Amino acid sequence: MEPRFNDLQIESQVHELLDSPVGTNQMSSAIYQCPNDHTKELNIENPKKKPYKCPYSGAKCNVTGDIQRLLLHLRNDHNVEMHDGRSFSHRYVHHNPKHLHHATWMLTLLDCFGRQFCLYFEAFHLRKTPMYIAFLQFMGDEEEAMSFSYSLEVGGNGRKLTWQGVPRSIRDSHKTVRDSQDGLIITRKLALFFSTDNATTDKELKLKVSGRVWRE
DSSP: OOOOOOHHHHHHHHHHHHHSHHHHSOOSEEEEEOTTSOEEEEEOOOGGGSOEEOOOOSSOOOOEEOHHHHHHHHHHHSOOOEEESSEEEEEEEESOGGGOSSEEOOOEEEEETTEEEEEEEEEEEETTEEEEEEEEEESSOHHHHTTEEEEEEEEETTEEEEEEEOOEETTSOHHHHHHTTOSEEEEHHHHHHHHOOTTOOOOOEEEEEEEEEEEO
16 A cells, blocks of 8 residues: 655655755756656756867967966967066067058967956958057956956057957957957057157057056
């Protein structure tokens, strides 16, 4: 004879199951049940645990991993320099910029607030106009990137151009950021004007880009 349970006993047993350690642990998978009462466990991928792609911009690189692995990879395999501090200043030079259509200068790593950022400077064309762009990307997820801001500044001949923004995560490729024009944009004519002074007529590119990072 099968035992009988009243409603109070059933409710009590349900509460015991929910109160047990197994019942309170967060599940990393979901149970799918088809119309024929067959069940199947589906793994749910946590996007924050997805490996990052190498953010190096000088050449295509297929290396992936967590942030610490990528930092070692960038410094050891791509010889990328690390700059410590919230403020920075870098000079970008090219002797014949008129023949420079699409180019990327060496990536620079910035270390501040216990986090790392990638500083990019690239030449590209906007329609038919030759341009330069500088921008930062955060080595981490987009959610944490939103807690930082940065500014960039370039100038010369008594003029100054500034940009302020929020760094994009390296989940986005540097080409995606460049093509969306999310950074400090300078036309080639203005860049060459910034690069010269009253004592010289050289047409070399000599830009000094400075900036800083802060936490909101």
